[in-house]
Amino acid sequence: MMRHVEPIKTAQYDCLPVAIYRSNEELGQAAALDAREVINRAIAEKQEANIILATGNSQLTFLHALRDLEGIDWSKVNVFHMDEYLGIDPNHKASFRSFLRQHIIQAVNPRSFHPIPSQPEDVERVCREYEALLRQYPADLVALGVGENGHLAFNDPPYARFDDPVWVKVVELAEASRRQQVGEGHFASLAEVPTHAITLTIPALLAPKVVLCIVPEARKAEAVRACLKEPVSEERPGSILRRVAHARLYLDQDSASRL
Numbered sequence: 001m002m003r004h005v006e007p008i009k010t011a012q013y014d015c016l017p018v019a020i021y022r023s024n025e026e027l028g029q030a031a032a033l034d035a036r037e038v039i040n041r042a043i044a045e046k047q048e049a050n051i052i053l054a055t056g057n058s059q060l061t062f063l064h065a066l067r068d069l070e071g072i073d074w075s076k077v078n079v080f081h082m083d084e085y086l087g088i089d090p091n092h093k094a095s096f097r098s099f100l101r102q103h104i105i106q107a108v109n110p111r112s113f114h115p116i117p118s119q120p121e122d123v124e125r126v127c128r129e130y131e132a133l134l135r136q137y138p139a140d141l142v143a144l145g146v147g148e149n150g151h152l153a154f155n156d157p158p159y160a161r162f163d164d165p166v167w168v169k170v171v172e173l174a175e176a177s178r179r180q181q182v183g184e185g186h187f188a189s190l191a192e193v194p195t196h197a198i199t200l201t202i203p204a205l206l207a208p209k210v211v212l213c214i215v216p217e218a219r220k221a222e223a224v225r226a227c228l229k230e231p232v233s234e235e236r237p238g239s240i241l242r243r244v245a246h247a248r249l250y251l252d253q254d255s256a257s258r259l
Contacts (some may be wrong), residue, residue, distance in 0.1 A: 002069055005030040008253070013228045014242035018249045020256045024216040027252045028061025031214050034248070035062075035141060036069050038210045039227070042140040043076045048111070052080045052134075052142040052200070052208060055096040056250045057184045059145055060103065062214045067104045070101070074108040078137055082205065083152040084116040085194040086123065086170060094186035094193075096121065116168075116198050122168055127198060131167040134200070139208035146215045149176040150236035154199035160237040167204035172196055183219075202240060211247035213238070218254040225258040 004024045007019035020200040021027040035051075042049035053063070066072075084096045091098060097115035105113050114133060118169045144152060151160065156174035178193040205211070215224055227238035241247045 002029055002033060002065065009256075011259075013249075014229075014232075016242045016247055016249055018228070018251060020251045020253065022253060024061050024252045024254075027216050027250045028063075028065045028216065028235040031062045031143065031212050031250045032065035032069055035066055035143060035212060036072055038141045038212075039072055039077060042209075043073060048076045048078060048135040049141070050078045050080065050139045052082055052139050052144075052205075053100060054082055054114045054142075054144045054214075056145055058216055058220065060214065062143060063100075063103045067107045072108075074110045076209045077108075077110040078112045078114070079105065079110045080114045080134065080137070080139065081116060083141070083199040085196055086118065086196040087194055088118045090115070090118055092149045094181065107119060118198075121199070127166070127168040127170065129239060130198075131204070134167055134207075135203060141210050141212065142205055142208040143212045143214060144205060146213065146223050146238040147177060148180050148219055148223055148229060149174060150227055150238045151177060152202055152205055152237045152240075154197045154206075155202050155237050157237065158204060160234045160253070161236055162202055162237075162240055164201035164203050167201055167207075168198065169201055170196055171199050193202065202237060206240070206244055206247075209246060211241070211244060213241055213247060213249045215249065215255050216252040218257060221258045222257045224251060224255050228259065235239050 009020040011018045041051040088095050226236045232239040
């Protein structure tokens, strides 16, 4: 039984409540317990829950804690994800579909899992179809992170738009994003990292009823500082969370070290 975890400090930045935890593990547990509450509330109200999950090393403590939690009826949960490299083999170790299958989907066996196709014949059609799916199954919860350059999903500066007219689109990846993937060990070199991806846009990421933003690790400390302390701007996409009343930010001591 996972115990309730208390933050060592809380703060508020504009609309955004921030909780700082002793460790990455405690952060992941706290976010997973909150996610369970949202999922179970949705199931009680409408017999199903729709959730959007992020990938990346920073999400592992949360995904594993959520996977290991008792008390979630996964047969009533539909899982979506938020971005995927364009052109990557779905079985490549860096594929986000593969990452989610490995770290949570295979263990919990949800009602459905809807990966973003990585090798579509018609990219534009795939974007429109995935947007239609998201609108058909309005999300109760999104669990996301913030990139080292402040991105949300693959909405990198300078391509991020707070007022994007679409929910799913193709983007060119900023070099900082591509270097982060090499640094996390998903690719051997920058040349191997795809240059484009399909991503949910910022309006799509903020549409769910609850937004849990999970940002551990020292390498994220500067992005956290900029997003919380500097003006809200598309130059630091994560800063938009300060204007979202239904969002919560989870930090550990490392990621909060520059606040």
